[in-house]
Amino acid sequence: MPTSSGLFPRHFKKAFPIAARGEGCWIIAADGRRFLDASGQAAVVSIGHGVPEIGRAMAEQSSQIAFAHTSQFHTAAADNLASHLLAMAPPNFRNGGRVYFTSGGSEATETAIKLARQFHLECGHKDRYRVLARRQSYHGSTLGAMSVSGNVARRAPYEPLLTEWGHIAPCFCYHCPFEKTFPQCALSCADDLQAHLSGQTREQAAAFIFEPVVGATLGAAVPPDGYAAGIAEICRNNGILLIADEIMTGMGRTGKPFAVQHWDVEPDMILVGKGIASGYAPLGAVLVSARVVEAFERGSGAFVHGFTYQAHPVSAAAGNAVLDYLETHKLFDCVNAAGQELRRTLFPLQTHANIGDVRGLGLLLGVEFVKNKATREPFPKEQNIAEKIRQACLEEGVLTYPAQGCVDGLRGDHILLAPPFTISSEECALIAHALQSAAARLFSA
Helix, strand or coil: CCCCCCCCCCCCCCCCCCEEEEEECEEEECCCCEEEECCHHHHCCCCCECCHHHHHHHHHHHHHCCCCCCCCCCCHHHHHHHHHHHHHCCHHHHCCCEEEEECCHHHHHHHHHHHHHHHHHHCCCCCCCEEEEECCCCCCCCHHHHHHCCCHHHHHHHHHHCCCCCEECCCCHHHCCCCCCCCCCCCHHHHHHHHHCCCHHHHHEEEEEECCCECCCCCCECCCCCHHHHHHHHHHHCCCEEEEECCCCCCCCCCCCCHHHHCCCCCCEEEECHHHCCCCCCCEEEEECHHHHHHHHHCCCCCCCCCCCCCCHHHHHHHHHHHHHHHHCCCCCHHHHHHHHHHHHHHHHHHCCCEEEEEEECCEEEEEECCECCCCECCCHHHCHHHHHHHHHHHCCEECEEEECCCCCCCCEEEEECCCCCCCHHHHHHHHHHHHHHHHHHCCC
16 A cells, blocks of 8 residues: 555555456456456455446435434335345244344444343343354454454454453364264254353343354354254243344355255344445344344333444445345346356365365355365464465455464464355356465465
8 A cells, every 4th residue: 555545454564456446256456457356355245346227226315315314214215125135034034023224244243232132121131131152253343243253363452342241162064173073963062052051141141143154264164954953942942032143144145045044044133234235335234033123112112222324325225226136137046056166166176185175155165275184284373374375366366355263263274255146157267276376386385
């Protein structure tokens, strides 16, 4: 970044190109370089870059009413989007469910934490406040969201500011925390929630939050069959709410509108962000089930919470236009086929001595790099393998999402792939070629 820039960057010691425009799965820099967006810019972009219909819908909304504070008005744009989302959700949301809009995923998590607390107050359970989560998870960057997150590296600088409500074992078969194998493990990782809910913790627990498919922290780790249903049953039996963090996995990314639908699970809340507006506007949401809504309706009738820009009309218009585009162009139906094609092109990577696992669901895939394939031993953290892979792919004109810490919070390198749903076979081949080239260069010694 030029020293004359007034922007506070993500990293002062990295140079970033200037993004000038986007076309489909490509981002074009101001200097003319073209980059294949294999990560969907952090699993955000679903319909592709540069779709003119979305801009037109936003402009039309802003010409009518650009802003109306939700303490005084509702808007048709937000009402329409809420109805659209609830119609896509599991059955327990469709009759009496509601949607609380935010400006992004972290705000959605903050909202869900407060909803869980006030739900129990409305029900007369004043001692319930803990929102339990899993180690090796990520739910957002605000302090409440970071408190429930189990991402070691992202939490570390802010530990003195964070509340610890309780974290259980992750569900990660490739590096099982119990050193067991499915199905002989009998889902010990799910049972860990029940084990945690004992004594005072059980009486204070308000909710459990989880990513149905763990995104950035574990690199598209898919749970085995029975896990999500087992977690849901434990929550029901202990009187706590189940919050599905679908900020990365929702809106079709895994091949269904919401990832929990792969296992017919009905959470009490679903968090969405990223793909809800495909990056065309800042937007997130909490889908609230009928059971939770009823507690507020019967009780105080008021949620003690709010954001200035919640349910912003122009952002809601973007969300409506993106959903219309997804459905008109049948892009939800493309995800499974595109995901299978991407997996097919990545298949040769699995024979590489330093590529331990290629995993995921739909168009959310992870590639993990290991020092020893037989033992699944990770590289030392200081080698920063994921970042080196990212840089090597960048030199091939392909953008990936690198991360470290999937094994124990510090060690374990992977990259995440989450391209737009419009990805072509040719573009899938380019992604695979870039990764093969990167691996050949990095591990040739």
